Amino acid sequence: MKAALLQMTSGIDPDANARVLSDAVRAAAGQGAVMLFTPEMSGLLDRDRARAARSIVAEADDRVLAAVREAASTAGIWVHLGSLAVREGERLANRGFVIDGTGAVRARYDKLHLFDVDLPTGESWRESASYRAGETAVVVETPIGKLGLSICYDLRFPDLYRALSDAGAEVLAVPAAFTRPTGAAHWHVLLRARAIEAGCFVLAAAQAGKHEDGRATYAHGLAVDPWGEVLLDMGEAAGLGLVELDPALLAEVRGRVPALRHRRPIPAVTRA
Structure with missing residues (x-):
């Protein structure tokens, strides 16, 4: 599967x-891919x-989502739209979408862990100032297998991925917009x-380079196999990459390594 x-x-x-995004959907389908993965905050x-608030709307009114659904339907390819900022009342959600080859939304996932941090570089991020955290982990059937959904900062919380694999996930999506310092150290x-x-x-589509708003992201979109081997590293340039699974x-x-079968509930910690 590609x-x-x-x-x-x-x-x-x-x-x-x-x-x-629409051009990428068509290009991916033209190169034989059955599913395309895009980064966190693909739409904005x-x-x-x-300024951003003027462009963030409810899911039903989102032009980016509508365009990707139309492109997926025309090309007959599934898409994991890594995430969009969508408005829900007075708050926002950082929401990923799984779209099938007819353009239907098969699954939604709201980012569980919000990134609030002051970095040594002077950068400061407060996702919780605008966004509300999600409440549900999600696994969805796709042409490449059972897909477990996550977004960016979720990567640092292994309990989420344990829950996804316990629920049958075979592929994990980690769309991201990692900062350069944290990306170089940990990605x-x-x-x-x-x-x-x-x-x-693991399929991790990434934001790359210097953005219009002044931020810089790490890039290096990765595909990793279950043994931990890197199948694809997209380096620093924007573009489309393909990988066989x-x-x-x-x-x-x-x-x-049958570790999944050997998992046990963790007992209470004894303080000695």
């Missing part, structure tokens, strides 16, 4: 981002909250660790 990853440099204009990346090692722990393929490898790795 999957495609889109590495993009999302900007402040949702319509421009929608055109990039803008840290100017006042590769955490993605490989999640693949090994869960015995799953062998379902037989999943069974082989889980047979060689």
